[in-house]
Amino acid sequence: MRLKKFCHECGGPLGDREAEGRVRRFCAACEEPVYENPVPATAVVVADSARRILFVKRSVPPKAGWWCLPGGFMELGESPEECALRELREETGIRGRIGDLLGVTSSHSEQYHTVLMMGYLVEDYEGEPRPGDDALDVAFFSQDALPEIAFESHRRFVRVYLAARGNG
Numbered sequence: 268m269r270l271k272k273f274c275h276e277c278g279g280p281l282g283d284r285e286a287e288g289r290v291r292r293f294c295a296a297c298e299e300p301v302y303e304n305p306v307p308a309t310a311v312v313v314a315d316s317a318r319r320i321l322f323v324k325r326s327v328p329p330k331a332g333w334w335c336l337p338g339g340f341m342e343l344g345e346s347p348e349e350c351a352l353r354e355l356r357e358e359t360g361i362r363g364r365i366g367d368l369l370g371v372t373s374s375h376s377e378q379y380h381t382v383l384m385m386g387y388l389v390e391d392y393e394g395e396p397r398p399g400d401d402a403l404d405v406a407f408f409s410q411d412a413l414p415e416i417a418f419e420s421h422r423r424f425v426r427v428y429l430a431a432r433g434n435g
């Protein structure tokens with residue numbers, strides 16, 4: 268985890284100081300706390316007509332070589348739904364529309380400390396999946412032969428999808 272080292276206002280070094288009820292990064296020159304917040308990200312469940320679920324094989328850390336749901340970090344000015352569909356398009360070439368919210372959860376991240384993860388079902392998808400820049404491979408997996416999934420938040424969204432829709 269990489270906490271901020273320098274103040275984004277004045278460039279001065281940051282220390283730790285109690286402010287507003289907890290220890291925070293603090294700029295002594297500005298006499299202001301510098302807030303650290305979770306980073307929002309999305310992941311999507313895309314299922315084909317046989318209810319097989321689409322996974323992406325990661326090419327970059329963390330968990331390079333593992334399978335996960337398509338997804339990634341929100342850009343400035345983006346809605347969670349826009350982020351989810353953009354990441355799906357970038358990683359798999361697939362387009363679709365946002366369906367049910369599968370959950371919102373936070374998880375620990377080596378890089379960002381805490382990630383706020385939102386999971387969506389994507390429906391009416393179009394296109395044949397092909398791996399994008401951050402993916403080694405993309406593939407649909409049947410429910411009885413799912414890969415080992417890189418992230419607990421993604422496992423949770425898959426469980427929610429299977430409980431609600433998997434057998435219906």
Ligand SMILES: [Zn+2]
Nearest residue numbers: 274277294297
């Ligand atoms: Zn400062």
